[in-house]
Amino acid sequence: MLSPMPADFLLAAARICGAAHVSAGSAIEPRYLEPARYAPGQAAALARPASTAELAQLLPLAARHGLRVLPQGAHTGLVRAATPVDAESDLLLSTERMREVFELDLLDRTLRVSAGFRLGEINERLAAHDLMLAIDLSADPSVGGMLAHNTGGTRMLRYGDVRANTLGLTVVLAEGQVLRLGRGLQKDNAALPLQQLFIGSSGSLGVISEAVFKLASRPRQQAVALVSPSSLEAVLPLYQSLMSAMGSLVSACEGMSRPAMEAALSCGGDLDTERMRWFGGDLPEYTLLVELSSDLRAEQLDLQALLQTWLEGEFGERVSDAVLGADAACWALRHHISEGLRARGKVLGFDVSLPRRHFMAFREAGRAWLAEHFAAAELADFGHLGDGGLHFNLVWPQGAPALDEAGLRAGVYALVQQFEGSFSAEHGIGPQLQDSYWQLSETNLLDWSGRLQRLFDPQALLGLTHWGTAAINPSGLPPDAAHPREPGPAPG
Numbered sequence: 001m002l003s004p005m006p007a008d009f010l011l012a013a014a015r016i017c018g019a020a021h022v023s024a025g026s027a028i029e030p031r032y033l034e035p036a037r038y039a040p041g042q043a044a045a046l047a048r049p050a051s052t053a054e055l056a057q058l059l060p061l062a063a064r065h066g067l068r069v070l071p072q073g074a075h076t077g078l079v080r081a082a083t084p085v086d087a088e089s090d091l092l093l094s095t096e097r098m099r100e101v102f103e104l105d106l107l108d109r110t111l112r113v114s115a116g117f118r119l120g121e122i123n124e125r126l127a128a129h130d131l132m133l134a135i136d137l138s139a140d141p142s143v144g145g146m147l148a149h150n151t152g153g154t155r156m157l158r159y160g161d162v163r164a165n166t167l168g169l170t171v172v173l174a175e176g177q178v179l180r181l182g183r184g185l186q187k188d189n190a191a192l193p194l195q196q197l198f199i200g201s202s203g204s205l206g207v208i209s210e211a212v213f214k215l216a217s218r219p220r221q222q223a224v225a226l227v228s229p230s231s232l233e234a235v236l237p238l239y240q241s242l243m244s245a246m247g248s249l250v251s252a253c254e255g256m257s258r259p260a261m262e263a264a265l266s267c268g269g270d271l272d273t274e275r276m277r278w279f280g281g282d283l284p285e286y287t288l289l290v291e292l293s294s295d296l297r298a299e300q301l302d303l304q305a306l307l308q309t310w311l312e313g314e315f316g317e318r319v320s321d322a323v324l325g326a327d328a329a330c331w332a333l334r335h336h337i338s339e340g341l342r343a344r345g346k347v348l349g350f351d352v353s354l355p356r357r358h359f360m361a362f363r364e365a366g367r368a369w370l371a372e373h374f375a376a377a378e379l380a381d382f383g384h385l386g387d388g389g390l391h392f393n394l395v396w397p398q399g400a401p402a403l404d405e406a407g408l409r410a411g412v413y414a415l416v417q418q419f420e421g422s423f424s425a426e427h428g429i430g431p432q433l434q435d436s437y438w439q440l441s442e443t444n445l446l447d448w449s450g451r452l453q454r455l456f457d458p459q460a461l462l463g464l465t466h467w468g469t470a471a472i473n474p475s476g477l478p479p480d481a482a483h484p485r486e487p488g489p490a491p492g
Helices: 007-017 052-064 119-127 143-149 232-249 258-265 303-314 327-335 337-342 356-373 405-418 430-440 443-456
Strands: 022-024 045-047 068-072 090-094 102-105 110-114 166-172 178-181 207-214 221-229 250-257 286-294 319-324 345-348 351-353 389-391 394-397
Touching (some): 007 022, 007 052, 052 166, 119 143, 221 303, 232 303, 250 327, 303 319, 337 345, 356 405, 405 430
Antiparallel strands (some): 166 178, 345 394, 351 389
């Protein structure tokens, strides 16, 4: 790698992107280096192309200078995949100026859009047509970032993840070749669906510059309830009852533990006034946030009445209490959990998914394991019960003993495997989970994934995620992977 950043690269990049959109070293604005979590990174240079054509010139230029390219969208990710680490060789490639295409097809209900647009703006524009890109998050990511990590969100139960809503991509490879994958059609078996390889790849195979999404109708009405199950054993039967009774009307089913709710309520504001009104001021051990939604108006289908009738039928047996008529406050509670946890100490986030049949059993096994081996950890889990996603988040309080984070993570992930789950549900891999990926993945998966990555990026110059061991060490395994770290205290 060359150090410092060669002047001829900066001049050539400025000719491609414009001098105002290329910067180096200390001239890089801090916002490009500061992730949503974790410490700031460092980069040799920043470039902000505005189009697929500029991107196709910039990537081979970077390759000729041996620079590692880190694509970055809104920088809202939680696994450090878009945060540069090397002040001598990392080129940070921001897609925020890539906004040349916004083509709405109302008849086909599709949107062709550039990677730099953000989810919030897209849905603001679509609202005038009663349409939406059906991804719901507390953050506001870019199109490129959502696709790079296959975003799910709170309404994945009804609408699916980003992959399920994508009909085509335009991708630029490291050598500068432009691939247009998919025709934006609902039905198309005329070619291998290569676009699926790039979704969830963390920008490690190529840089997504455009996408074609299918759109959904905006709900004309919603009905939300906070539901207190009669016991933890009643949670999954209650979920089954909900899905059986309401089917496709169910757009969300979120689970929240008492510590998670307490953390959200501690944020103050309007939520403070709800604490005493909800459940008589005594928060349940575990609460479900249930949402029904429909394209029909209330005079055609009364969701509030349907939800209330279902709850009345469950009272006593599976439901002990419920809150209705506070839709916005219920979602505010859900979305303030992470903020509330950060105020309590060091947050250790585990973004896992599990078969529904193991969801509650994993929670209890994890709670018991933590009590035995990491007693200072406060478990404040919450997540997407409806699709099996769980944010098994912990708070390590300020002033607690030194934390063996590696041992903690290894132990939790061993439990996830024991319960047939995934250690990364929707946040991706990135540097945060790279070691865990190597240690927990089967050898043949690493082998074939590495072959694929080398095919698209022979010099390993795109992104920070390495899907195969040989992608970073042609002689074989990465450092320490041949003898993986011991997994900490074994789950009971």
